[in-house]
Amino acid sequence: MSQPSERVIFLADCQSFYASVEKADHPEYKNKPVAVAGDPARRSGIILAACPIAKSFGVTTAERLGEALRKCPDLVIMRPRMQHYIDISLKITEIYEKFTDLVEVFSIDEQFLDITASQSLLGDPITIARAIQDQVMHETGIRIRVGISSNKVLAKIATDIWAKKNKNGIFILSPSDLERTLWQEPVHKMYGVGSRMTAHFTKLGMMTIGDIARTPLPELKDKFRARFGKQSDIHAEVMWRTANGLDNSPVSPGTFHAAPKSVGHMMTLPRDYADASEVDTILLELTEEVCRDCRQKGYMGSVVTVSCMCSPYETPTGFSRQMKMADPTNNTNKVFEAVKTLFYKYWDQMPVRRAGVMLSALTDDDAYQLTLFEDQERMRALDRATDRIKERYGSAAIMRASSATKAGQASERSMKIGGHYK
Known part of the structure; x- marks a missing residue:
């Protein structure tokens, strides 16, 4: 049987994803306004997701929690559970893969599907979209909206402008009808x-x-x-x-897991850090996270970038600077020395509110430069030993002494994914 000449691409979007997951897990909140928000006590008190009922009161994503509560005093606030959301997202991916093997993760709540070849077995695009909606709702309680067109950019536009507002959550954007639509x-x-x-x-x-x-x-x-x-x-x-709706890029299942160009972490601090010893603690923790991630992924970096934002928020100062190290590495101590060199060269002594560390120019870590003055095998063995302890017992199972001080955030961050609670 011949295949259709024009591609049929879906952009499937989960409605108010985090909030929908929480409402599915808590049926008692079915008819109540629900929002997922960070921890107000730690300067992360913003709305991450709001259900349609909450949105009807004017609650919006990224606004401060206090503003949302003024609009909707009865708003039910749920603390984010990022690992759970990731697990649900993966489950939804598995559902999509029952309809096509061409599924590309675009974000935690959006995925592209190429169903061109699926039509001969599963029916027309609308039939397939409805089947996907029904199965995801049945298995997860999440409502899916589907934009349909001949390429990824038009499918994304169809979802954002029309499918999200349609009662049935489905919209076909025809390339031949762009002038009218x-x-x-x-x-x-x-x-x-x-x-x-x-x-x-x-x-x-x-x-x-x-x-x-x-x-x-x-x-x-x-x-x-x-x-x-x-x-x-x-x-x-x-x-x-x-x-003009032009996009020739394929739906590529491996795109989300492609090799990274850099590995970095950033931290917004719970208070202003003005003392150099406190700043050192944060820079070391960030460096350790970055280097551990690199080791887990099998990379070393030769370019280190340090970024910083200082108080006050109204007129912040800061910088983002990078330097090339002598050799590629993922050793925490070696990278930390470069991080400190960069930071103290450009820091204006203003209180630090946010800091970040990144390694780039990545290479495989199976080949590294030997030196006469360092026992690199010993350093790598120590790194691997501490990594194994953290992998088995959690990232807070073994920490540097500085992380146990008031400035340390390693224990708190061990309970989070992407800055939000697991």
């Missing part, structure tokens, strides 16, 4: 366009997505060069291709 929408609704870019387009006289799409690409590049400089051609082409 997509091009009529205001610029701020275009995928990849935020508030700043919207303002730039407004100043260029482009109010709708169609205004961008109809502009000849060379002319759009000229406009971008005049506004953003000579290096803006690629950005102009991305905007123009998005507006």
Whole structure:
């Protein structure tokens, strides 16, 4: 049987994912406004997800918890459980894989599916989308919205602009119908366009997505060069291709697990850190996390980047600087020396609110430079031993003495994934 000539791509999105997981686990909150938020006592008191009922009161993602409670005093606040959300996301991936083997994870709550070849067995796109919705709802209690088109960018747009607002949560965006549909929408609704870019387009006289799409690409590049400089051609082409619904990229199941270009960690501190000894504690903890991740993934890095933001929030100071080390490494002590060199070269002595460490220019760690003055085998054996202890008993099972001080955050961070509680 011949396959359809045009691809059929889904972007499947989980509605209010974190909040939906919590409501599925707590049926007593079915008809109540629910939001998932961080820990207010540790400066992470923002809304991570809000259910549709909460949104009807005006509660929005990323607003402060206090503002949300003023809008909706009866709001039920759930602390995030990131590991549980990851587990549910993986379960949903397994459901999608029953419909097609071409599933690409786009984020924890969004995935692309290429169902082109599935139609001969499972039916037309709407039938397949409804079957997916029913099965995910039955197994997880999560509502799925599905945008459908011939490529990934149009499927994403179909989800964001229409499927999320449709009663049935499904929308087909036909490439042949863009002038009547997509091009009529205001610029701020275009995928990849935020508030700043919207303002730039407004100043260029482009109010709708169609205004961008109809502009000849060379002319759009000229406009971008005049506004953003000579290096803006690629950005102009991305905007123009998005507006015209052009995207040839395949749905690639392995994309989410591709080799990283860098490994980094950042930490927002629970209070201002002004003393150098306290800052050292945080920099060491971040360095240890980065190096441990590199060792787990089998990489070493030769470029270290240190970033910092200092008080006050209204007029913050800070920096992000990098340096190349003599040889690639994932040894905590060696990287920490480079981190301190960078930090104290650029720190303006203002109280530190946020800090980050990153290793890049990654290479495989199975080949490393031997030196006459260091027992690298001994250092690597020690790293492997401490890593095994942490893997077996948890990352807080063995810590440096400095992490046991008031400045230390290793124990607290061991209970979190991506900055949120497991």
